[in-house]
Structures are given as C-alpha cells and as structure tokens.
Amino acid sequence: MRIRDLERLGVRLLTGDAEREFSAVYVTDLPDPGRYLSGGELVLSGLMWWHGEEDSAAFVAALVRSRVAALGAGQAWLGRIPEDLVRACEAAGLPLIEIPAEVSFREIVDVTVGRLAGDVREALGRHRRIVAAVAEGADLPELFALTAAELGVTGAVVSATGELIVGTAEDPVRLARAYLTAPRLPYLVEGRTVFGVGRMPRAAGWALVVDGDLTERADVGYELAACVALERRRLDEGRRVERRLLAELLAARTDLGPRLQTCGIGPGDPYAVVSAGTEPEILEQLVGRTAVAAPFAGAAVCLVAHPGDLSVRLRRGVEVLGDPALALGLSGTLTGADALRGGLEEAGHARHLAESRSGGVVTSAEIYTHALLIATAPADVRASFTRRLLGPLLDYDRRHQSELLRTLEVFLDCAGSWHLCGERMHVHVNTVRYRIRRVEELTGRDLSAMADRVDFYLALRAR
Template structure:
C-alpha cells in the first residue's frame, strides 16, 4: 500500500501538510501512540497515528520526529481533536526530516484509519472479514460503551459462530464473547496460556492448536500493532508480555481466508492493547521518580511530596493517605543477551492484578519502574485501621504467584527465571527505603531456592538472617519497625507501657512472678499486657523464635 492511496480515500478525510515528494512510500503497518519515545515498538514502514499528548511545548516536536525517522516509519498522522490545528513546530520538524505529515480531522476515528490500513496491507479479504471489520469500526466509534476487545469477539460469535477469548500471558481473562456457552474456567485459561508460551518459545508460527479438557483450541498471538513477528531480536523480549486470542475451534483445516480473518482480528485487538499500554506511561513515570528519590537518599519530605502526587493517580477518591508496599521482580535469562528489566516490568504489572479481576483495566492502580534487570512496583494500600490487630495487610508473596506459576514456567522454559520479593507495608516516606531494601533482600532469598518461578516475603527474613554481615542496615531497621512500631503506637495513644513490659519480660526469661515483681504489677495485669503485645504483633512470647525476634529488635532499635 502506498501513502498516496490514503489521500485518495475520501472516507479517511486526511489532509497532507507536507511531504508531497514522498507519497510513493510503502506502508507495511500502523501504530497508534502518544509515547514521547515509541521507537522500541516500531520496526519500520508504519503509519504512526498520534493524538499529540506527548507534546508539552514546541521543543518536543523535533526529537519526536527524529526518533520516528530513525525507526524508519513511512509517515505521521496527527489528530486535530485535542489541539485543533496541527502545531507549526511539528510541521517544520517533519519537513526538515522529509517525513510525510497528515492531519486527521477530529471527526475521523483512529480506529477507522487503522482498520483501513490493516485491510489494504493484508490483501483482499473474504466478505465476512469486511463485514466484521466494518461493523467493529462502527461500534468502536459509536461511543464509550461500544469499545474494547469484547465487541469484535461478540461479532466473531454472531457472524462466524466462533467462541473466542483474549488472555494475558499469565492466563488472566481480559475479554470474551458473551454470546452463549459457559465462562472459560480459570484452570483452562492458565493451561492455554502455558501452551501458548511454550509454543512461542519454540519459534513456531501461530495459530497453535491445543487439545485441552476434551476441546481443541487454536491460539493466535496478539503482538503490538507496530511490531512484526521478526521485529524483536529475541523471542524472549516479548514472550512474557504478548496477549493471545484463544478460539474454540481447530484451525488446522481452515481456508486461508478464515485464517486471514483471525489475523486481522488480532491486529484490531493489538491497537487497543497498545493504547492501554501507552496509558501506563504516567504511572510508570511516577514510580520511576519515587524510586530515584529513594535510591539517591532524598529527604523524606521530598519523597512524601512525590507520594502525595502519586496517591490520587493510583487510588482516585481515596480520603486518607495510603500505606505502601514495594515489590521487586527480576527476570534473568541464561547468556544475558536479553535485557530483563522491561520484561520484568510488564510481567510485574500483570502479576499484581487481582487474578479474579477481568478486563484490561485493573492494572490502572499499579506503578512499576525498572532499572537494569530489576522491576520495582510501588503498590498503594488503603490506610490501615488505627488499631493494629496482628493481621498481615497487603500483598503476600506466595499468593501473587499461585495462579501464574504454570504459564510463566512454560514461558521461561529451561533458560529463564523469575524471582520476586515483597516488603511489609509502610505508612510513611521514611519507611520506603527500608521497604525497598527489604523487598530486594526477600527476592535474593527467593533466588536461592530451586525452581523457575520463586517468591519470598518479608516474613521470611528471620531474625537469625538479620545477624549476617551482608544484610543492609535498612533491612534491619525495617524488621525492627515492623515488630515494634505497633507497640510504640499503642503506647503513645494509651500510655500502656508495652515496650518496657516487653523488655522486662524478656530480661526475666519469661518468668511471670519475677517480671510482675520488678514492674510492681499484679500477675494478671502483666498477663493482660503480654496478651496485648501478642495480639498487636501476631507473635507468641512462649515460643523461643519469637522471643529471639523481640530481643534482637529491641537491641537494634
């Protein structure tokens, strides 16, 4: 397809702003983006559609266009819905770099342009594909309620009698046809995701035919709309982040027209996938900014100010300031040819979604940054009740991997590992550095275990481990705060003297009589205080291990 053909299509309503001499360029794909740097998702030959959300001032146009030209895109099309006319600085930058530039009228949906290009690039389709795409375009542009992958899946069911589902790489159900039949069970979703990842690691082309629980499914990979199957240097760069389309049918005997139809559907869904990925940019940037402040030793007040900015974005409408947890993940491949950080980032964003949640939106409250081969998530928790009751708030390491271990192990195959560490919840900026080090140390504990997918939580940083010389001071402080802060808070509010009582009880080797005598208390009063200590901390002062933990915490405080 040539760029000139886009101008000849009246329905698209495109207006050429520059690049008249370059209209014979070929278009090999289409990508919608508002990222400031989308180059990693481009493979060359794309028509790039943008709403200009990346542009803050006139100085942003030159670097954006330069990145597109370096990636080898065919042309740029800028929407007029947000800013009205396309800014002159963008026109000049495109002219300077000889990049054809189109203006997209506000009445024209990017989905219409995308579907037109997909149809033309893929060649002539059978009549059913044209009908599905056209109906999908109308429904996608009719209003907010009409959008999303569910629309095209419903059309597959009604027009072609095909039941289909969109799944994440961990097997989470993102979308599915609502037209008849039972819901796809979670164990089937996990099994299909595992089969898809295992097949993808072999490099075989889709669709992959999978018999499971007496039914045959055909699995189609959903790749970024701007990335061809050959775009990634290594399949491991994307295998743990691509969605898949699972169709309840055996595609082995399908005609080319029907296979073409499903490939077109995956491209339509990929456009929505890319849009939602771009929407994560703000949350990722917030996490990156907080992480940089924490790691550079910024003042707690500065970190707290940044957290106050992050809280309304991640937990809109929340009245009280939240507590925070830190989760650290690392994806490592044998040979070190593949950078693990971006893979771990997209994977951690998926893992942190509630496994029972459906749809593509639940990750809107998850902020994940990456540095080197490590991904770091800043997870907000609604403020805990003023009274500590000894329960463990927030995320638990084992629960995070419970439903995703099977598919991820298949994707990691024999040459990859995922290790994950979870901190305790902290309620202030002062505790965030300790939480980060605690999560990192817990991840190292997980890395010492056998298996492709392993996790460890802060509960597993036992007191005897804290005595080792290589354990960071921040981890020791976090351990001490987690154990003693509930008691200090209670003493501050009630003047109950639980900390002095605990110190005396341990100093008297747990003797009720000697301790009561030393504190000038009745034994029943002492028993009440010790019971309150156990209730607030979830520990048992009759156990040697818990006594040792308290002893070390008091010594390190």
C-alpha cells in the first residue's frame, strides 16, 4: 500500500514521497521502538515521547535504523507537529504524515489492513496465474512477458558475460558489468535497477534489469527475479541429462560416434573442444546457453558444434567477467568421433599454456611451438630441469654480483653473436667471451653446440 492511498482520510504529507509503499502499520509512543520493528512499516505515534528537539532526532534515527517506510504523527497530544520533527524526517529522507486530531489511528489501521488484505489477494491471484503458465509449459520469454505485465514493469535478463537472455536491452554487456561490479543488489545504474536471479555466484548467474528506479519498490523486482529463477532452475534440470551424457562421452573409450550424436553433434558436423580452469556453470556462460559443460581431467570441458568465431566470443566473455586469471584452451575445428581425443588433448595443452601465462584464451594455433613442450611438462619436471641447468649460474651470480645468466639470455637472443650481444649489454666483446666461457665451465655445456643452446633456451623460458 502507498502513502497516497491514505490521503482520502484527511491526512497530509509533510515530507517525503507519496508513492512510498508500506507493508504493515505499527502504533507506538515508545522513544525507541526499534526492537519491535522489522522494516517497511508505517509507524503511527501520538508524540507522547516528545519533550524537545533532541527527542525528535533520536526517535527518527531509531526509525531509520529499523528501515521503516514512513512516520504518521498525530496532533491530538501536542496540537501540532513540531518543526524539529519535520526537519529531522526531511534530513533523514523519512516520509512524515500529519494526522489531524479528528482522524483516529484506528481508522487508519482499519483502512490499511483492508487494503493490505486486498494487496495480498491480488498477489495470490497473480501468483496463481504465473504458476498456471509454468504448469502449461510456458517458455522463458512467455513467462517473463507475463510476469512483467502482471507487475507493470519492463526490462531484460542478461547473463554475467553480457548475453541477452530475454527482454530488450540496448547494451547488455554494460549491464552485465554493472551487475558483476555492484557493491550490493539491487543496484541502480543509468535509470535501471539491477537484481540478481537466484543465489548462485554472480559469474555463473543472471541479472534482472528493470527499467526505472525500483529501489523503493524492491519487492516487485524480487518477485520478477524469483519467477525468472524458477524458470532457470527448470531449464537446468532439463540440462542435467545433457551434462551427464557429456561426462560419459568424455570418459568413454568406445562407441564415441553414437555418444557424440546423443550430445547433438552429427558425423559431419564441425565442432570444437573448450577446456577451462573454472566451474562448468561459468564455462557455459562463456560459451552460450545452448552448450553444456562437464568436469574432465581437472577442468571444465565443453563441446561446441559449429564453433565459428568462438575464440572471439570467449575472449569477450572473459573480458566482461573481469577475471584475467581465468585460463581457457580452444582446440581446432574437428569433425567426427575419431578427432575427439586429439581435440581434448589440444584444448588441454592450450589451457596449460594459458595457465602458464597467468590466464587468457589460447587456441590450438598457438600451441605448436616450444611453448607447448614447456607448458605440458609437469611442474616438478620443469623446476628440476631449470634448477639442474641454471642453478650453478644463479649461485655464481648471487655470490659474485655478476651477470652470467643475463649474458647467456642475451647471447642466445642474438643467435650467438658476440658483437651484437656486447652492444645490447653495453660491454666489450671480450667481456662477453669471458662470461660465456665461465657459463660453459660452470655447467659443463658447450654453447657452440646447437643441442646445448636449445637446452639453455628452454630452461630460460621454463623459469
């Protein structure tokens, strides 16, 4: 019920918004009734607690802490509404209603209870219509349109990666970023109110964006968000079978062709494998609602039919999520069941390379270099290899404050040119020769031999 609905009783709004809603009425003359309030009430008071200006400030502060909707002040006791009470309410943003002496609190309570009961009946009727639509199999666009119309609002639902799920929005990516970065929800941004859908982590969730400022009518947004969450749960229940089938396919060694077809990929359909170091639900957000992901080999894996510009989509999604440490690997385009195992290895190697770069998206085109060898070697093997080969140089540099390791790195980058290395390091060529000989003595390697140069190059890159 709104404050303006009481105006026909002869009350007058002194401060605040007449459109402010309240959900209950509480009558009190306690100087601090906070312990008896739960938020959203219209508090009616005869002002018997008032003795001076400081009393008004304390009483209003107690109401604000309890998040009440408004204060109704009666004139019967004092014959007036103190100016300091008006100022305190105005400063706190608390609507203040003047109740003349001839208007009894009982009359307000009776009208309010009757109207609120009507609101409850209306809400129940709306709930029955929505439940009936769900029972009849209404899809998400139909359910969203019905619920939004019942509640008298417009808006859209977007994923955390900026995909428009339902409704209309000019820039869903900007709305997704607002949802991900909001200090709390609901959140007002550019004349729209953003609500969370469900209780899942934001990176895996959806955002409900309602046109207009609903911060004072949050219950409307919560009701619409609850309906969207209900439909998403139903969709997720239906996808649970698809996730199980994908998990079985990834673990299988035989009958890959029929299993691939049960996952929606025919014998001649192109597809790609995505491997991500994150939860399957977040990978599904990145790839799109039509794909499903399942855990495999310590990562989340998804098969995407007709991948197209999937790498562009993945990079854009990672950027929107704002998680630079998120690592994803993308295989090349594959066809047929026989290519699946190779695609899984490609995507996994690409993800390892992305992890070695501290995150990002790596495609199969980037892994067929020495970086693949380094990224796919176990961490303990890489550490042992670099320690055995470079350890003597690190120890020598630490003891003598020298630059053997740096000289070795520049020397290899200069393809073994003494003069070019000296120029880059701003030292004499004889200094370079001396340092390289010292490297060979400490490590027992010969830098004129290609095999030893390759070993040093890989050890430096694997650090």
